Amino acid sequence: MSNMIKKADAFEIVNHWTTAISFFLLVVSGFGFLFHIGQVGSVFGGFSQMRVIHNYAGLVFAASLLLSVFSYLGEALIFSGEDVIWLIKGGGYLSKTGKVPPQGKLNAGQKGFYLLLLLAGIVISASGLTIWLMPGIRKWLLLSHLLHNISFDLLLIAVTGHIYLATLANPGTFRIMIYGTVPLEWARKRHAKWVQKMGF
Amino acid sequence: MTNHWVDLKNSDVILVMGGNPAENHPISMKWMMRAQEKGGKLIVVDPRFTRTAAKADIYAPMRSGTDIAFLGGMIKYILDNNLYFREYVVNYTNAPFLVNPDFKGPRDLSGLFSGYDAETRKYDKKTWSVQMDEKGLPKKDVSLKDPHCVFQLLRKHYSSYTIDKVSSITGTPKEKLAEVYKVYASTGKPNRVGAECYAMGWTQHTVGTQNIRAMSIIQLLLGNMGMAGGGINALRGESNVQGSTDHGLLFHILPGYLPVPTASVADLKTYVEKLTPKTKDPKSVNWWGNRPKYITSYLKAIYGANATKENDFAYSLLPKPDEGMNASWLMLFDQMFRGGFEGFFAWGQNPACSGANAGKVRKALATLKWMVNVNLFDNETGSFWKGPGVDPKAIQTEVFLLPCASSVEKEGSITNSSRLAQWRYKAVEPVGESKADSDIMNELYVRVRRLYQTQGGAFPEPILKLTWGYGDARTGKVDIHRVAKEINGYYLEDLFDKKATPPKQFGKKGELCASFVHLQADGTTSCGNWLYSQSYTQKEGKVINMMARRKTDDPTGLGLFSEWAWCWPVNRRVLYNRASVNLQGVPWDPKRQILKWNATKLDKNTQKPGVWEGDVPDGPAPPMADEKAGKYPFIMRADGKGALFGPGLADGPFPEHYEALECPLQANLMSRQRINPAVRLFYGKKGSQEADIFVSCDVRYPFVATTYRVSEHWQTGVLTRHLPYQLELQPQQFVEISEELAKEKGIANGHRVVVKSARGEVKAVAMVTNRLRPFRVADSTVHQVGLPWHFGWQFPEDGSAGDSANLLTPTIGDANTMIPETKAFMVNVEKA
Amino acid sequence: MSRKALLISPELCIGCRGCQTACKSWNQLSAEKTQNKGTAENPPDLSPNVYNRIRYVEVPSAANPVRWLFVSQRCMHCGDAGCMKICPAPGALYRTKEGAVAFNKEKCIGCRLCIGGCPFNVPRYDAKDKIAKCTLCSDRISAGLAPACAKTCPSGAIRFGDRDAMIDLSKKTGYAKVYGEADLGGLGTLFAFRDAPAVYGMEEKPAIPESVIFWNRILRPLAYWGLGAAVAASLLHYVAVGPKRDEEVKKDE
Incomplete structure (x- = not known):
């Protein structure tokens, strides 16, 4: 396995799955609430129980989101000119032959996605907590309800894209979240600067 | 009520004064507002801006206890501006009658009428009489110009009740007085009608009876008596007060308003001679001329076969108070206070909270050897021995509680303010060991009778000779229908109308009487209460409980509902209704x-x-x-006329303004006589008790106070303070005070305060409000406060409600009825 | 079935509060331990045990010490109900066939969003965190009876009947403006006002909060369509552009 490079440690993998599963539960139950889907409610054992699960899943989501900071935030906050070019070129996804400048451990899109996820995640968690724990002040309740739903829509779309990009759009990527490693070639192609930095 | 609840919708103007129907008679407001919807005006005169005032077209504030000044001003206004209904006044009232020239009034005698004896505080009414002609008929001047005629005397009497003076007494702004007078006096036209509604705000004063008399004069002047939408309407303080009064609740009347004979009225003949009103006027019906028939039929009802022509219909068995004895509430408790009683039945009442000067009442109860408290719940009266400030060890009174059934746990009739007797049915069985009052009475009677039978005793006949056929042979319980039938009366013989040719049969022996018209003075009929004859009757052999009727036909559209239940007398819905037509019988x-x-x-x-x-x-x-x-319309009066001049009362034939016993003024602005000269004073003479103390114009008690009731509670609250729902609405004693007074005393809304009078004190929450404003009286500011009397120390158990407002009220009664003056007295309010 | 409504006429209300007691009695709501705080008005607010209360409104008056108005506060049974709109639990709030907004405690999840959705600050939550409010006595009206408050009102201040008839009645008796005739899809609790609603302590133009409307019109459908669009775009990209394969990378090198 000498041609493999470690991209994610165990902590990151576990935390990512925590985020993903809680997010999945939140989205499904959220859809149940939004569109009054009885079957979804039934799966959760009724709407009251679904609310409990939604709330606690939200806590887990928030916690894992905060923990993700250790894995990604440092990287995500460093932007360079190459990131701009990457963004202008649409990450090379606009055509089969799209070229982008070499990227670090996270490419500009990933940085952007992470920052969006973090921001929207904080907003959705905070507003969710407000609705859950402090519904007494109507103004806050209404503001929270609004923000919760705006961030929900954003996250929903962004995460859908994230899943696509991490699976179908980039075969071989998904294994990071299982083994934590990727083939060197895969990494060179996508994160050349990082590979270089790592001394390969 | 001379009229009835539904009839209020027919009024052009309704004056609510001395009452607060929105809070205490809520259903009546429906009809008043119907009148308003048709353009009628509602006028409310009250010291406080009440929930009734909130619905009024005109609200006029008035200091407590100055109603006669207010109404006297209206009488003057009506007379000065010729707004009276002349044809009505001349023909239907005693306005043209010539009065004894020796009669003098307060304008001549500095506030007194002729014949006053300051020693006894009583009037010799010799001069309060009408001049009679040679035929024994009243002398008249139909031009109403003779200076001795009632009309001119009335004018003279009220000549000093100018708007300026009235305003300075009542504190009512002059323009409000003028507005009220103008609007109400507009009903002096034949096609305009005004009604008055009052309650305890008029009666509970030292001048209570005269308050109502003053309004009677106005209603007669304006031709409002007998009219649909008119009348004087007593809104009774409890759902069956009318019924209990009709049936002899008061000490001085037997059922049907027959006078209770005093000891000197030795036999039935004397009773009839002395107490039957007489007239020589062939046009006067003088209905009370039938009194012999009613008293005889009454005696037959209560003593049955034991009442015979030979034994004077057992008249001697009737209890008779001593000459001059007064057995009113205040006097009874005064005697009790002085140790005059061994035992006491507190039946359906709570005098420890409801009695004026309740502190004295509570002390009086401690003198008893025993007390029987008949009530739904224990109350402050039954538990007086463990009340605030009482050492149970020092009390020797043995108290028995007999739990009785509530109104929905028994069958029977109640009579409401409309004089409407309605039959009601039992909804549920009495709870636990509680019993209907009638069953308790029945058992009591049967046992007392047995004691007399087995052990004898002094004068057993009044008990042993009573008829008592109410018990059901099987259950021993009272069959309330038998009581109702006894009240209606029976034909004791086959009875014929001897005036008709051939004589027509009224009824067969043993049948129920058809009406009081058939009652006889010879013992051939029985009737427990002549007014109720026809309430439970028999037609063609079929027994009909008229009180149980429930038809809703209203052919006239005036809301008479003549086939809904039954009202006395003989289902007449508007009293004196012959005055609603002109001399030819055409409606005004x-x-x-x-x-x-x-x-x-x-x-x-x-x-x-x-x-x-x-x-x-x-x-x-x-x-x-x-x-x-042809007959005069006012058939209950011996002379057949509405009485502008009313010599029957103890304190004068015309109502005169006197201040309340406790008042903020040193002098009466109307005359030199400060308080009603004919009231019986309890304090300030030899042998008087400190408990009866009163003060007037005293800096320690500078504010006028009144007590009242609110929608959310009932009387002393025994029925409502146990109901969490009601307590939630009105949890505790409060006192309404004006913003100005609150500022003066440094009291904020919601503060705990103490209200003190010369007799006691009550803790309350201050309700600081604009709804109560200071009065401008005699060029100075007079503050008024008001507090409800529903609360007591016993319930709720944590004592959070506070105690009765009657701890503050004085021991003084109206000159005629002895009803206590709880609507005007003096207090102080301090931060607690 | 035609829509039913209450017609409340503060001008006819005498403030006796029989309706408050009748409401509690019928709905078996327990009493609150209250205190007199210097006003006759009590309990001080709607609560899980108070579905209906009379507010005692004092308005300055030239002719009288005050103008004293008695105004019922309770669920308005909006035709377009903010509470129902925002409620995430199906069946917790529902419309009866008479047009009332009723609730089912079994289905309520206790989230309190309805408080935010209500333009009139009506919903309250009980100790078990379930919604409680006036239901227009749905159990009574479905059996052809009037709501307990209307049944007990002695003065005609609370009347109940077909909504159209109530509006007609109000107009015929001289109240040209019926509060709630058109607002919020027409209220099921109509008020006959003589003066501007503000005099009675009511909003001139009651409305569901803008944010709730925005959420309902935009954000909620966006969740649905947004997810769909994101998935569709991904698929489209997969087909049209295709994935980035490592083999290609090799080839390039």
Whole structure:
């Protein structure tokens, strides 16, 4: 396995799955609430129980989101000119032959996605907590309800894209979240600067 | 009520004064607001801006206890501006009567009427009489100009009740007085009608009876008596007060308002001679001339076969108070306070909270050897021995509680303010060991009788000779229908109308009486209460409980609902209704036709032409203009006339303004006589008790106070303080004070305060409000406060409600009725 | 079935509060331990045990010490109900066939969003965190009876009947403006006002909060369509552009 490079440690993998599963539960139950889907409610054992699960899943989501900071935030906050070019070129996804400048451990899109996820995640968690724990002040309740739903829509779309990009759009990527490693070639192609930095 | 609840919708103007129907008679407001919807005006005169005032077209504030000044000003206004209904006044009232020239009034005698004896505080009423002609009929001046005629005396009496003076006494702004007078006096036209509604705000004063008299004068001047939408309407303080008063609740009247004979009225003959009003006027019906029939039938009802012609119908068995004895509430408790009683039945009452000067009442209870408290719940009266400031060890009174059934746990009738007797049914069985009052009475009677039978005793006959056929042979329980039937009365013999040819049969022996018209003075009929004769009757052999009728037909559209239940007398819905038509029997106002003389239609009974159509008339006689048979409309008066001049009362034939016993003024602005000269004073004479202390114009007690009730509670609250729902709405004692007074005393809204009078104190929450404003009286500012009397120390158990406002009220009664003056007294308010 | 409504006429209300007690009695709501705080008005607010209360409104007056108005506060049974709109639990709030907004405690999840959705600050939550409010006595009206408050009102201040008839009645008796005739899809609790609603302590133009409307019109459908669009775009990209394969990378090198 000498041609493999470690991209994610165990902590990151576990935390990512925590985020993903809680997010999945939140989205499904959220859809149940939004569109009054009885079957979804039934799966959760009724709407009251679904609310409990939604709330606690939200806590887990928030916690894992905060923990993700250790894995990604440092990287995500460093932007360079190459990131701009990457963004202008649409990450090379606009055509089969799209070229982008070499990227670090996270490419500009990933940085952007992470920052969006973090921001929207904080907003959705905070507003969710407000609705859950402090519904007494109507103004806050209404503001929270609004923000919760705006961030929900954003996250929903962004995460859908994230899943696509991490699976179908980039075969071989998904294994990071299982083994934590990727083939060197895969990494060179996508994160050349990082590979270089790592001394390969 | 001379009229009835539904009739209020027919009024052009309704004056609510001395009452607060929105809070205490909520249903009545529906009809008042119907009148308003049709353009009628609601006027509310009250020291406080009440929930009734909130619905009024005109609200006039007035200092407690100054109603006569207010109304006297209206009388003067009506007379000065010729707004009275002249035809009505001349023909239907005693306005033209010439009064004894020796009669003098307060304008001549500095506030007194002629014949006053300061020693006894009583009037010799010799001069309060009418001049009679040689035929024994009152002398009259129909031009109303003779200086001795009632009309001119009335004018003179109220000559000093100018708007300026009235305003300086009542504290009512002058323009408000003028507005009220103008609007109310507008009903002096034949096609305009005004009604008055009052309650305890008028009666509970030292001048209580005269408050109502003053309004009677106004209603007669304006021709509002007998009219649909008119009248004087006592809104009774409890759902069956009318019924209990009709049936002899008060110490001085037997059922049907027959006088209780005093000891000196030794036999029935004397009773009849002395107490039956007489007239020589053939046009006067003088209905009380039938009193011999009613008292005899009453004696037959209560003593049955033991009442015979030979034994004076057992008249000697009737209890008779000593001459001059007064057995009113205040006197009873005064005697009890002085140790005059061994035992006491507190039946359906809570005097420890409801009695004026409740502190004295509570002390009085401690003198008893025993007390029987008959009530739904224990109350402050039954538990007085463990009340605030009482050492149970020092009390020797043995208290028994007999739990009784509530109104929905028993069958029977109640009579409401409309004089409407309605039959009600039992909804549920009494709880636990509680029993209907009638069953408790029955058992009590049976046991007392057995004691007399087995052990003898002094004068057992009044008990042993009573008829007591109420018990059901099987259950031993009272069959309340038998009581109702006894009240209605029976034919004891086959009875014939001897005037008819051939004599027509009234009824068969043993049948229920058809009406009081059939009652006899010879012992051939029995009747427990003549007013209720026809309430439970028999037609063609079929027994009919008229009180249980529930038909809702209203052919006149005036809301008489003549086939809904039954009202006394003989189902007449508007009293004195013969005054609603002119001398020919044509309605004054065709729009409000409750009665009309149809001269051509044949009378079913006599087969002669001429019948009244509409309500049951005040007697079948033709209208007054009929030379031979015509009658005056006010049939209950010996002279047949509405009394502008009313010599029957203890304190004067015309109402005169006197201040309340406790008042903020050193002098009465109207005369030199400060308080009603004819009231019985409890304090300030030899042998008087400190408990009866009163103060007037005293800096320690500078504020006028009144007590009142609120919608959310009932009387002393025994029935409502146990109900969490009611307590939630009104949890505790409060006192309403004006913002100005609050500022003066440094009290904020919601503060705990203490209200003190010379007799006691009550803790309360201050309700600082604009709804109560200071009065400008005699060029100075007078503050008024008000507090409800529903609360007591016992319930709720944590004592959070506070104690009764009657701890503050004085021991003083009206000169005529002895009803306590709880609506005007002096207090102080301090931060607690 | 035609829509039913209450017609409340503060001008006819005498403030006796029989309706408050009748409401509690019928709905078996327990009493609150209250205190007199210097006003006759009590309990001080709607609560899980108070579905209906009379507010005692004092308005300055030239002719009288005050103008004293008695105004019922309770669920308005909006035709377009903010509470129902925002409620995430199906069946917790529902419309009866008479047009009332009723609730089912079994289905309520206790989230309190309805408080935010209500333009009139009506919903309250009980100790078990379930919604409680006036239901227009749905159990009574479905059996052809009037709501307990209307049944007990002695003065005609609370009347109940077909909504159209109530509006007609109000107009016929001289109240040209019926509060709630058109607002919020027409209220099921109509008020006959003589003066501007503000005099009675009511909003001139009651409305569901803008944010709730925005959420309902935009954000909620966006969740649905947004997810769909994101998935569709991904698929489209997969087909049209295709994935980035490592083999290609090799080839390039």
